Amino acid sequence: MFRVKKNIVIPVFIILLLSLSILISNAAADSLIIHFIDVGQADSIFIQLPNSQTMLIDGGNNGDGSLIINYIKGLKKSNNKIDYLIGTHPHEDHIGGLDDIINEFDIGRVFMPKVSHSSKTFEDLMLAIRDNGLKISAAQVGQTIFNDDNIDLKAVILSPGRDSYDELNNYSVVIRLVYGDTTYLFTGDAEGLVENELLRQQLDLKANVLKVAHHGSSSSTGERFLKAVAPQYAVISVGKDNSYGHPSQLIIDRLQRDNIKIYRTDRQGTIIASSDGNKIKFNKEELVMDSNVLRDTGVYLSMVTLTGSVESVVISNNTADTVNLSNWKLVSEVGGQEYIFPKGTEIPAQGQLKVVSGRGAKAEQPGVILWNNSYIWNNDGDPAVLYAPSGQLVSRFPREE
Numbered sequence: 001m002f003r004v005k006k007n008i009v010i011p012v013f014i015i016l017l018l019s020l021s022i023l024i025s026n027a028a029a030d031s032l033i034i035h036f037i038d039v040g041q042a043d044s045i046f047i048q049l050p051n052s053q054t055m056l057i058d059g060g061n062n063g064d065g066s067l068i069i070n071y072i073k074g075l076k077k078s079n080n081k082i083d084y085l086i087g088t089h090p091h092e093d094h095i096g097g098l099d100d101i102i103n104e105f106d107i108g109r110v111f112m113p114k115v116s117h118s119s120k121t122f123e124d125l126m127l128a129i130r131d132n133g134l135k136i137s138a139a140q141v142g143q144t145i146f147n148d149d150n151i152d153l154k155a156v157i158l159s160p161g162r163d164s165y166d167e168l169n170n171y172s173v174v175i176r177l178v179y180g181d182t183t184y185l186f187t188g189d190a191e192g193l194v195e196n197e198l199l200r201q202q203l204d205l206k207a208n209v210l211k212v213a214h215h216g217s218s219s220s221t222g223e224r225f226l227k228a229v230a231p232q233y234a235v236i237s238v239g240k241d242n243s244y245g246h247p248s249q250l251i252i253d254r255l256q257r258d259n260i261k262i263y264r265t266d267r268q269g270t271i272i273a274s275s276d277g278n279k280i281k282f283n284k285e286e287l288v289m290d291s292n293v294l295r296d297t298g299v300y301l302s303m304v305t306l307t308g309s310v311e312s313v314v315i316s317n318n319t320a321d322t323v324n325l326s327n328w329k330l331v332s333e334v335g336g337q338e339y340i341f342p343k344g345t346e347i348p349a350q351g352q353l354k355v356v357s358g359r360g361a362k363a364e365q366p367g368v369i370l371w372n373n374s375y376i377w378n379n380d381g382d383p384a385v386l387y388a389p390s391g392q393l394v395s396r397f398p399r400e401e
Helices: 006-029 062-073 098-104 120-131 192-200 223-229 249-257
Strands: 032-036 045-048 054-057 081-086 106-112 136-138 144-148 153-159 174-179 182-186 209-211 233-236 261-264 271-275 280-282 299-305 311-317 329-332 338-340 352-357 368-370 384-387 393-397
Touching: 045 062, 054 062, 062 098, 081 098, 081 144, 098 120, 153 192, 192 223, 223 249, 233 271, 249 261, 249 384, 299 384, 299 393
Parallel strands: 054 081, 081 106, 106 136, 182 209, 209 233, 233 261, 352 368
Antiparallel strands: 032 045, 032 271, 045 054, 144 153, 153 174, 174 182, 271 280, 299 311, 311 352, 329 338, 329 384, 384 393
């Protein structure tokens, strides 16, 4: 009968332990970890890549530099180098802390859109880049930040797609990151104009995780764009009780309608997503929010007419009582434009109220309100949405089946 000698049992055991240790170490090294750092009403995303490199997208407000530095240095697998640093656009809430970060870490490549700003914040950033001997790579559509075929890891810039925009937000560097079977879309503050550009270019926008643009403002995350991305998870970087009203209830409702799991820094602090290239895990549970849809109120959007020189939206009251619409809100869902009903606006029992806009629009009779003489609605079929002052969704036209 064959017997294993006692003096070789211990070495075999040690070899097994070492093999297990190596497997665990490799598993940890193969993880993609994305930190959506809680910097209030600002953005900062630190990414630990599975090839041991790192990327930082934005640096919060001016006062957030030390917070971000301490956060990165406090990580178990932290180092003193940031291989890829991206300033999505020159607004203070995105580049404010980058000068401190550049002065603290060894920086590899810097990507920014080709646009300047007159602010002291932007000047401080440029000085930090110059003083540290760095050069800026002008971000443009189609540019590859990195591509590691060995582990199926790639980051590509999808926007900006042109040299000039009227709105600084639209210069935002939009990045799609792929690791294995998982994808991530980082959007800065890109608004509907950029989203429509991306849709027209027919780029691959699909992503498991969407960093919701512009802190959840209604100016971004349009319905067609959201359907093209088709995310499972949405992360909103936003400040608690901010003066902008972010995130917009319109966007929250839109995400909830599509059964997208929502994470918010204002309610949950720093959000961490990690992946082995197959599955994605979060350090927090998804937010479970009460439905914001008011049902059977008797007030509803009954008609939207978008032809000719006058656009009109009809709101009907199917109840036996007069309904006060003071501070209710009518929203053009695609364009994100909002009309807030002035104090004292009412719809009589079993009556209607018409809101008109367009070059030929007038309010010369009772029951008609002039929004303005510009064209508000998208004639290809822009849904109209009505909200109560609490932010609850009252009605949508066309109604979803």
